[in-house]
Amino acid sequence: MPEGNGTVALAFSGGLDTTVCVSLLKEEYGYDEVIGVTVDVGQPDYEFEEAQETAEALGVEQHVVDAKAEFADLCMEAVKANADYQGYPLGTALARPVIAKAILSVAEEEGCSAVAHGCTGKGNDQLRFEAVWRDSDLDVIAPVRELGLTREWENEYAAEKGLPVEGGDGGRYSIDTNLWSRSIEGSELEDPSMIPSDDIYKWTDNPSDKDAELVEVEFEDGVPVAVDGEALGGVELIEQLNEQAGSHGIGRTDMMEDRMLGLKVRENYEHPAATVLLTAHEALEGLVLTQEERQFKAQVDQEWSQKAYQGLVDAPLTGALEAFIDDTNERVTGTVTVKLEGGHCRPVSRESDYAVYSESAASFNEEDVSGGITQQDATGVAKYHGFQSRLANKILDDVKKGTAVTDGSGEGSANSNGSAASEATEE
């Protein structure tokens, strides 16, 4: 048995993977001591209890780091970026860099020589953790990946070593929970054609005929700051909306997800608060941003989401995208009312001092627009609109029929009425 490698800080949940890792880090990798680090990004209490019990049973020193506020701040960045990846609001992805940084801090404070995680070599999380850790001088250890472990092998190993693994199979599904979302994967859910039973969901009730409810969300610079007139910090605001919207069955996603390594996986998520906040935020942007800003921002948002999915929230590109996102969001201040009803939510009202909206300009009841622009002024625009397309179609037609003008100038192909003229065929 190798030894003398010092202390390693392990991302520790108390589940099967990380429990097996504790033993392997000592026996296979030769670490003298393993410190378990559990980072609080809003998991339910029983997960911490389980981690603590397991750590005690293993004789491992456990550190719990509260990173909820920092994580909530990142979720608010995601709101500003209307962030989703293939329809998934990025809970796990956003949490990983926060967790990785917290573990690295503990490892450095405790004078560790290495950091370790229990991720497999197939998923995204190994990449997200290591993107942060490989910026340090510490060794990075990934026992499950490096030793090619399967859950079956882990269960046998745990039994053989008498490791404290509850129920023997570490739970039916692989669950990952944080403030922003709850992810459920594994077991029969791996089959994309398998219809999941309702009991996989814990945050969302089945949509029922429960009365619809209105909720008013107030934004300042793109960040939600109050619900129904009550000012709330990020953590409380997300927690409250998870409860409220979850009771209407809002925020379930059942999808095929393309992982970074190219593997397609079936994923189930629930994310009630995220769905409400993203819906409300987008509605407010619709009121205050110009058409061209909205169009360009949709691309910026997708790029930001992509980097967030990769766990690269500190990449220079992410920062540059955030400069645009923050600049436009300086006007995303106001309130949106969202209707929660039968598993769905939709904006039903929005207000802002920055509204790029003139009721008289758009109204059917006013003759003129504003600033001396009359309805008749649109005639010229209407004549030109689509001119190039009409011309292109006409030319295509003529070429097919063999009646095209051959000088290539296209001149005389449109008459003064703006239509693609018949001159080409007349010649």
Ligand code: ARG
């Ligand atoms: N596939 C998602 C992601 O990479 C979530 C994975 C959550 N993990 C879990 N064991 N349920 O972001």
